[in-house]
Amino acid sequence: MRILSETIALEKLHDLKSDFATRIRSDYEHRAKSCAACETPGACCLDAHFVNVHITKLEAKAIRSVVDELPNRGQIDARIEETISKYDLAGAGDTFSKTYACPLFDKGIGCLVHERGKPLPCIAHACYENKEDLPPDALLAQAEERVDELNETVYRKPARWLPLPIAIRNS
Ligand code: SF4
Numbered sequence: 364m365r366i367l368s369e370t371i372a373l374e375k376l377h378d379l380k381s382d383f384a385t386r387i388r389s390d391y392e393h394r395a396k397s398c399a400a401c402e403t404p405g406a407c408c409l410d411a412h413f414v415n416v417h418i419t420k421l422e423a424k425a426i427r428s429v430v431d432e433l434p435n436r437g438q439i440d441a442r443i444e445e446t447i448s449k450y451d452l453a454g455a456g457d458t459f460s461k462t463y464a465c466p467l468f469d470k471g472i473g474c475l476v477h478e479r480g481k482p483l484p485c486i487a488h489a490c491y492e493n494k495e496d497l498p499p500d501a502l503l504a505q506a507e508e509r510v511d512e513l514n515e516t517v518y519r520k521p522a523r524w525l526p527l528p529i530a531i532r533n534s
């Protein structure tokens with residue numbers, strides 16, 4: 364198996380996500396409600412009955428490097444810990460059965476990793492009126508497969524997808 368340094372893999376991950384975002388924007392998002400005109404911005408990210416975003420180790424590293432550059436890094440880390448404890452999140456068992464309000468949503472800023480590190484399901488998500496306008500699941504699955512491959516090339520074992528707060532804490 365080809366070995367890749369984490370630094371190079373993080374750049375490849377960023378390119379992969381940028382390409383995915385471009386595809387979503389150009390082919391689908393124009394049919395969705397505009398987030399800029401949303402009366403409840405962040406409702407999607409803070410809905411504790413809806414959010415169950417899972418990410419891999421490599422994605423968590425990308426998010427970690429963004430959070431580490433923030434002046435309020437300590438607050439964000441505290442929010443991540445509070446989320447884990449409040450929603451009883453864990454790294455084992457049926458992790459997809461639990462949902463949480465995302466600790467990366469900041470009321471003044473929005474998604475803290477919008478520019479770099481945003482998880483694939485978040486890039487794909489928007490409010491569509493018609494179900495048939497949504498990006499096909501296969502598009503997300505294809506991108507997730509490539510993220511799986513990148514992780515495996517760097518860490519030499521199959522990627523584990525964990526709830527975002529757990530994955531960031533482990534990173
Ligand atoms: S995805 Fe929907 S709920 Fe979230 S900010 Fe955009 S329009 Fe609002």
Ligand code: SF4
Binds near residue numbers: 407408416469475481
């Ligand atoms: S990572 Fe960003 S877009 Fe995704 S749920 Fe959290 S705040 Fe929202």
